[in-house]
Amino acid sequence: MADEAQAQLPSDNLVAVRDLTREYKSSGGLFSTVRSMRAVNEVSLDVPRGKVTGVVGESGCGKSTLARLVLRLIAPTAGRVMFNDTDLASLAPAQLRKLRRSMQMVFQDPYSAIDPRYTIRRALLEPFEVQGVALGKGEQEDRLLALISKVGLSPRMTESYPHQLSGGQKQRVGIARALALSPSFLVLDEPTASLDVSIQAQIIGLLEALKQELGLTYLFISHDLSLVRYFCDRIVVMYLGRVVEILPGARAEACHHYARTLMDSHFVPDPRHRKAVTPLVGEIPSPFNLPPGCAFAERCPAASPLCRRERPLLSEHATGHLVACHHPA
Template sequence: MSNLLELRGLDKRFESRKGLFGKVRSMMAVSGVDLDVPRGQVTGVVGESGCGKSTLARLVLRLLKPSAGEIRFDGTELGSLSPSDLRKLRRRMQMVFQDPYSAIDPRYSMAEALTEPFQIQGIRLGAAEARAKVADLLGQVGLGSQMAGSYPHQLSGGQRQRIGIARALALKPDFLVLDEPTASLDVSIQAQIVALLEKLQAELGLTYLFISHDLGLVRYFCDRIVVMYLGRIVEILPEPRAKPRHPYTRTLLESNFAPDPTQRRQIKRLTGEIPSAFDLPKGCAFAARCAFASETCRSVRPDLSTDAAGHAHACHHPL
């Protein structure tokens, strides 16, 4: 299976000043990321808050410029493109944001929101063609054409997220980045949105990069799982039920509660301090919290290595 997206040595550094006259500090939000996203699959990205998931999502679409590294989309290196060429290529890659309440301009009707991508790309639509496009997009996400004249404040959260998905589909992309698209929705609505995303992927042959905190949802929805910790990939599970080999991944997956009292288990809490993103240790960033850490772990950063089964992990003492 070919890769639609390939990341190599991807870094993103942010700088900030501590106080008005303080020293400039540097934080690596994403560090040394190598990742392939197979065509037609759902690749999930999980990790604690602040691990770099959303930054990675924005780097992939060049909404943020990387500090170093390469991003190849269908063989094209995005950093080599002019702004006009990058805008054209973005027809094939779109994003569904986490918060449907802020993703849509409150002054726009749904028809205006859905035709905005065509305007940005310089695609002229006649009045009849625009109405047909809007009706078609609304139908794809399970909304009636009568919603075209509605405004965001008149819609529920689930309806707004469906509009966000419809707008992402307007230019018929190949690739969608889904940045926690169900996080702000009720559980019943979450299930409807996930079912919609499954249906659209099957019908349109889409490739997803799915960012989420919901481990149960990721294991259900994704074909493979990427685990991040403090800006780096620590493990890539080749399939959702693969046995984790990195201690952090095991702890993360064990923290997910099953909604069944017969499956209750004792959760082992992590001890130790999370390193500051402004002052990462020389070795493994997880070493201070890991029960298996050795002096090697504290002094030598492990590389991400892949076995014959396609299972990648960055650990000196894999499980």
């Protein structure tokens, strides 16, 4: 049974995710049994239009799997994704392909999905080809130059190859490619994780400006809490495939013990407001063998027998603030 509580948000959601689950199976070897784990486990959340929704959590908690599910680059084992009130599962392949113009992804490594032999010109015109959008020669040039200038690159760069670009320039190309078909929704999967801090700030500044100018909605995935606090309007915290807390605003205090520790250990921009940092200790359970109760119990200072027995459901702690914890802080 899925969590009863669902993300309660303003009515104007561009994307709504309900009980989304993706299972992976693994056979440990010739004689061992097939085991299964849920990379994303009954996740429900909403993405309000025109806002930045952040998703945070440690490596392996399911962020990228969630990103791919939301864009239906992979199919869920169970659950639904609604885009503008349309269930993606209800669409025929041709309809889904058309809808993809409206929902795009920016990856951590923008050139992982692009042939290194492509010039910027070719990389930016490819989305039109893939979508069967025929452009005349003049129109091609206009679109190309408009995209290039939108992301702050020079028109002289259209004939450059990826190896001639810096990390920041490559990510600008990745963003321009995502914008080519005029989407309304971008999933940004750790878009600045491989960049230097000063370049990171420039890319975040660019994403902020584009959001304003084009009225975009973002799902922003990161393990960098200070960045998420700065950039996002609301924050979804994941642990081992599940949502454990949804914070209604960037400044809201976390009250799930995992979310709290995660926030404390990262969010220290002003030394005067620095808290005593509680490090995350204890073993992370195997996703193939989760305990019956709260998956964080072995690492939680507040764990009780109830926590080890019963899994806490996501429920409303305050308006728009959801938490899955028996003893919230």
